[in-house]
Amino acid sequence: MLPDDALAAFAGAVADLVAARYPDAPAVTVAFEAPRRPEFGDFATNVAFSLAKVARRSPNDVAANLVSDLREHAPNVAALFTAIDAVAGFINVRLAPVVWQTQIATILREGTNFGRRASNGTRISLEFGSANPTGPLVVVQGRTLSIGGTLANALRYCGYDVFVEWIINDAGSQMDTLGRSLYARYLQHFDPSHPFPEEGYPGEYLLPIAQRIVARDGERWRDADESVWLPYFATFGRDTLVAEQQETAKRFGVAYDLWQSERELHESGKVLADIERLRELGHTYESENALFFRASEFGDDKDRVIIRSDGRPTYYGADIAYHYEKLKRANRVIDILGPDHHGYINRLKGLAEALGYPGALDVLIAQQITLMRGTEQVSMSKRAGNIITLDDILDEVGVDAARFFFVMLATDSPLTFDLKLAVEASSENPVYYVQYGHARIASVLRNADAADVEAARGGDALPRLQEAAELALARRLGELPRVVQGVADHLAPHRLAKYARDVASDFHQFYTECKILVDDAAQRRARLALCLATKSVLAQVLDLIGVSAPETM
RNA sequence: GCGCCCGUAGCUCAGCUGGAUAGAGCGCUGCCCUCCGAAGGCAGAGGUCAGGGGUUCGAAUCCCUUCGGGCGCGCCA
Numbered sequence: 001m002l003p004d005d006a007l008a009a010f011a012g013a014v015a016d017l018v019a020a021r022y023p024d025a026p027a028v029t030v031a032f033e034a035p036r037r038p039e040f041g042d043f044a045t046n047v048a049f050s051l052a053k054v055a056r057r058s059p060n061d062v063a064a065n066l067v068s069d070l071r072e073h074a075p076n077v078a079a080l081f082t083a084i085d086a087v088a089g090f091i092n093v094r095l096a097p098v099v100w101q102t103q104i105a106t107i108l109r110e111g112t113n114f115g116r117r118a119s120n121g122t123r124i125s126l127e128f129g130s131a132n133p134t135g136p137l138v139v140v141q142g143r144t145l146s147i148g149g150t151l152a153n154a155l156r157y158c159g160y161d162v163f164v165e166w167i168i169n170d171a172g173s174q175m176d177t178l179g180r181s182l183y184a185r186y187l188q189h190f191d192p193s194h195p196f197p198e199e200g201y202p203g204e205y206l207l208p209i210a211q212r213i214v215a216r217d218g219e220r221w222r223d224a225d226e227s228v229w230l231p232y233f234a235t236f237g238r239d240t241l242v243a244e245q246q247e248t249a250k251r252f253g254v255a256y257d258l259w260q261s262e263r264e265l266h267e268s269g270k271v272l273a274d275i276e277r278l279r280e281l282g283h284t285y286e287s288e289n290a291l292f293f294r295a296s297e298f299g300d301d302k303d304r305v306i307i308r309s310d311g312r313p314t315y316y317g318a319d320i321a322y323h324y325e326k327l328k329r330a331n332r333v334i335d336i337l338g339p340d341h342h343g344y345i346n347r348l349k350g351l352a353e354a355l356g357y358p359g360a361l362d363v364l365i366a367q368q369i370t371l372m373r374g375t376e377q378v379s380m381s382k383r384a385g386n387i388i389t390l391d392d393i394l395d396e397v398g399v400d401a402a403r404f405f406f407v408m409l410a411t412d413s414p415l416t417f418d419l420k421l422a423v424e425a426s427s428e429n430p431v432y433y434v435q436y437g438h439a440r441i442a443s444v445l446r447n448a449d450a451a452d453v454e455a456a457r458g459g460d461a462l463p464r465l466q467e468a469a470e471l472a473l474a475r476r477l478g479e480l481p482r483v484v485q486g487v488a489d490h491l492a493p494h495r496l497a498k499y500a501r502d503v504a505s506d507f508h509q510f511y512t513e514c515k516i517l518v519d520d521a522a523q524r525r526a527r528l529a530l531c532l533a534t535k536s537v538l539a540q541v542l543d544l545i546g547v548s549a550p551e552t553m
Numbered sequence: 554g555c556g557c558c559c560g561u562a563g564c565u566c567a568g569c570u571g572g573a574u575a576g577a578g579c580g581c582u583g584c585c586c587u588c589c590g591a592a593g594g595c596a597g598a599g600g601u602c603a604g605g606g607g608u609u610c611g612a613a614u615c616c617c618u619u620c621g622g623g624c625g626c627g628c629c630a
Contacts, residue, residue: 036573044572088573089573174630290628315629342556343625345556345557346557413559416565418565436593439590443590492569505577512591
């Protein structure tokens with residue numbers, strides 16, 4: 001019997017006993033939590049507190065009565081536990097070793113599918129990373145990619161049908177700015193004294209792109225009219241930069257189902273059609289020749305212009321269309337945005353409500369990142385043009401460290417990323433701590449006899465798992481499905497990083513206290529089985545975070 | 554001014570939608586390899602959970618308020 005089944009049996013029995021002893025009490029749900037302190041057992045429930053008032057007894061009396069009732073009337077349930085104690089109003093329980101042994105057997109049997117749920121039919125649209133196609137990805141995208149990629153993995157593990165998308169903001173004036181900046185670089189190839197536009201994008205990343213145009217077209221555009229070269233340079237720049245962004249996202253281990261062009265939304269007529277839908281619903285009005293969305297009726301600060309007085313839709317107008325498209329094809333929509341988007345939360349949620357999908361949209365804001373190299377702050381000034389790109393960061397610290405560090409903290413907590421620490425192979429570095437755990441297990445397995453490892457995988461020796469450190473590790477491994485479900489429910493991927501460290505910590509403790517390759521074959525195989533299960537769970541967690549699980553380091 | 558986030562150990566941060574004596578890493582002080590990877594483990598010191606009210610059996614967590622910090626408030630994208 002698995003831990004969850006044992007707890008369910010316990011909960012069912014207690015619910016019956018409550019009904020018998022306190023017939024006036026409303027039906028109770030017996031929920032369990034892991035107590036903070038290990039001496040309180042594996043799980044605890046606080047049912048007695050909610051019954052205390054109806055029973056007109058102290059919570060501790062109620063708890064004590066329920067425990068004695070359980071022992072008397074449901075001995076078969078009580079037998080699944082080595083301890084059931086009423087303490088300070090709580091009922092603390094400790095599961096019998098056999099239950100944890102069953103847990104390990106299950107992990108060994110299910111392997112990398114352990115805890116993974118079948119499809120639940122719920123479609124989720126998840127958007128993150130989206131950057132302007134006017135330059136390379138930078139540190140902000142690193143964080144949103146890491147958070148979003150991990151969240152997508154966790155949601156899929158829980159059975160959601162996740163659709164991952166990126167919006168390319170390739171409409172509006174910034175495309176002209178990109179085209180002019182690129183054209184200036186192009187002309188500078190022939191005449192280095194040619195001035196660079198004031199408002200242009202000064203980064204050096206445009207130089208190689210301009211070179212490609214020179215190589216391809218030569219002087220063809222030098223004397224061309226702006227109406228001819230501008231769309232060409234803007235489109236060429238966009239295409240090249242988007243392709244580079246896609247490469248970086250791929251390198252970072254994040255796969256997208258859709259790269260949605262904003263310009264395409266305009267050209268296909270969807271923007272105007274979807275704005276029209278908002279008008280039909282009565283949520284717009286005209287003023288000063290422009291079309292406004294009554295955003296203030298849906299929680300926003302004020303009403304917003306969606307079609308300008310000259311007839312062109314605003315960026316927000318396009319956002320309406322894009323989100324309407326997403327809401328139509330998914331049951332739920334999640335946006336992960338950068339720190340300069342706090343104002344979007346109410347605006348977008350209000351929009352979803354106005355379109356008839358109240359509560360279907362969640363907006364996460366990934367807070368600011370400070371890049372450090374040791375004690376020195378790394379400048380990320382875009383204006384100066386000396387930007388640190390995400391690729392620079394990956395070159396310096398590697399994908400594993402970047403993915404782990406970016407997802408390690410709660411999304412709404414500001415993050416300080418120390419590049420020096422991220423490459424340090426030291427105890428200060430949590431990535432190494434977790435990966436070391438995996439490599440250490442791999443090393444033990446290499447030292448073990450191959451036939452022994454195979455026998456261990458069969459699980460016959462599991463009844464020998466009795467030590468506290470062994471059972472504590474088994475309990476931790478069994479938490480995986482619940483942890484991932486928590487990540488999905490609370491959109492909190494950082495919990496996976498915490499869990500990875502907890503698993504590694506419990507393993508290291510077990511490793512220190514219990515020698516694995518002992519002479520006693522049954523003992524040895526039981527512990528090898530625990531090693532195999534731990535290795536499997538660690539690999540699963542690291543995979544969800546997008547970090548590799550090395551055999552050696 | 555308004556809106557959104559945040560304030561927990563010297564530092565960086567957790568705290569599982571209200572539970573027990575507040576948790577971890579780093580740093581500090583001491584231990585632990587004749588034995589599977591010491592990139593590890595154990596122990597100790599360190600807290601007015603920013604301050605003040607409220608809700609209740611019970612609050613770091615929920616509500617109000619004050620203070621402090623970050624970001625956002627264009628017919629830009």
